[in-house]
Amino acid sequence: MSERRVLVVEDEQTIAESIATRLRAEGFSVELAGDGPAAVAAFAAHPHDLVVLDIMLPGYDGLEVCRRLQAERAVPVLMLTARDAETDVLVGLAVGADDYLTKPFSMRELVARAHALLRRVDRAAELAGIGAEPAESERIAIDDVEISLAERRVRVAGDEVHLTRTEFDLLVFLASRPRTVLPRERLLAAIWGWTDGAASRTVDSHIKALRRKLGGDRIRTVHGVGYAWETAR
CATH class of the missing domain: 3.40.50.2300 (Response regulator)
Structure with a gap:
């Protein structure tokens, strides 16, 4: 390299x-x-x-x-x-x-x-x-949120929402596991490659940024543990 x-x-x-x-x-x-x-x-x-x-x-x-x-x-x-x-x-x-x-x-x-x-x-x-063509399986649709993994695009109620690289990766990790409570430490390891839980405030800040862009009721805080993606279904 x-x-x-x-x-x-x-x-x-x-x-x-x-x-x-x-x-x-x-x-x-x-x-x-x-x-x-x-x-x-x-x-x-x-x-x-x-x-x-x-x-x-x-x-x-x-x-x-x-x-x-x-x-x-x-x-x-x-x-x-x-x-x-x-x-x-x-x-x-x-x-x-x-x-x-x-x-x-x-x-x-x-x-x-x-x-x-x-x-x-x-x-x-x-x-x-890899060069694979976008497929339907590369999309996540929950309620009015649609995520295209191949295009790295997000739409809420049909309107595109612009996310940073980190916000997108965090959203995909949460939305692909709806209603599952994900500890901050797991999110840090999966998204940032960090195993040190002392950096958990980084997760909190990015969650707050996502809520501002997507709506505050989509990501549930589980106090003392982490976060979960909410769904009406």
């Missing part, structure tokens, strides 16, 4: 260099950008496999950078935020971030998240490379 390129967008030089040093030690090729416009320019100039993106940046903030990058080309984004406000996280996920870490974080956790995101991209590419 060719060397993976990572764009690290962070205006605090000490943090940026620490991230770059650890990622390079893991075998990644790393490019640094210290503000929003520099990040957009770097992404346009060279292909990157992953973006590690701080939310607080000069020029364009991380949310605007994420919008612009995803408009240029779909890329997995790990967002870094010093703010733990729920709104910041949900907006970040809405504009195309796949995962997030709240500062301060461990470099070990950042590296694990980066590898997990790239594994998911590789799995999706392998499935796409």
